[in-house]
Amino acid sequence: MKRILIVILCALFVYSSVMAGISYADGGNYDSRSSRLTSRVNTFWDNMVSGNGYMNYDFYDPFFRAHVTKVAYMKSLPVFVRFNSYDVQSSEIVENIAEVRTVIDVTIDKTIIMGREVDEMQRKDTIDQEWVWVDNDWFLVYRRGATKSSYIPFFRSVFPKRTDIPKTGDSQNEDPFNLTPGQ
Numbered sequence: 201m202k203r204i205l206i207v208i209l210c211a212l213f214v215y216s217s218v219m220a221g222i223s224y225a226d227g228g229n230y231d232s233r234s235s236r237l238t239s240r241v242n243t244f245w246d247n248m249v250s251g252n253g254y255m256n257y258d259f260y261d262p263f264f265r266a267h268v269t270k271v272a273y274m275k276s277l278p279v280f281v282r283f284n285s286y287d288v289q290s291s292e293i294v295e296n297i298a299e300v301r302t303v304i305d306v307t308i309d310k311t312i313i314m315g316r317e318v319d320e321m322q323r324k325d326t327i328d329q330e331w332v333w334v335d336n337d338w339f340l341v342y343r344r345g346a347t348k349s350s351y352i353p354f355f356r357s358v359f360p361k362r363t364d365i366p367k368t369g370d371s372q373n374e375d376p377f378n379l380t381p382g383q
Contacts, residue, residue: 237291237298237331240338245286245302253277261332263351264342280311296333301326
């Protein structure tokens with residue numbers, strides 16, 4: 201009876217080790233993840249250059265897509281900006297986060313911004329993007345406006361100013377995670 205139990209435990213150990221190796225090979229291999237990131241980034245920018253930015257909704261992180269519908273995303277795309285070309289300068293993967301730097305060449309059509317007419321202009325900009333590895337694929341982290349905050353609750357974001365947390369020193373109500381900005 202003891203031998204059977206030992207054989208079963210050894211078999212379970214071997215099986216779990218093999219399954220862990222398969223899981224790692226699917227989503228953990230650096231080279232495959234790196235080439236998948238390159239593919240996703242290039243497809244994202246190819247869509248922008250070809251005027252199909254609306255196709256990029258599915259490239260954004262699942263938390264963004266849970267908050268913003270595809271229709272709302274499509275309505276938010278700027279119609280007066282044309283993407284002419286892009287050049288991915290660098291990408292760095294650290295665990296499940298990738299930092300990608302891209303230089304884009306855009307043309308901004310003649311338009312009215314904040315009540316002022318703006319002539320057509322062409323310019324190059326450097327865009328820094330963060331991509332996250334979720335469910336065996338890379339997704340672009342959507343950043344909101346000037347705050348650059350994300351819909352991902354645990355992701356690096358600019359925390360909103362909290363007024364309900366007392367100042368440091370009040371040990372009974374002190375913020376244990378130091379989430380209050382400026383402290």
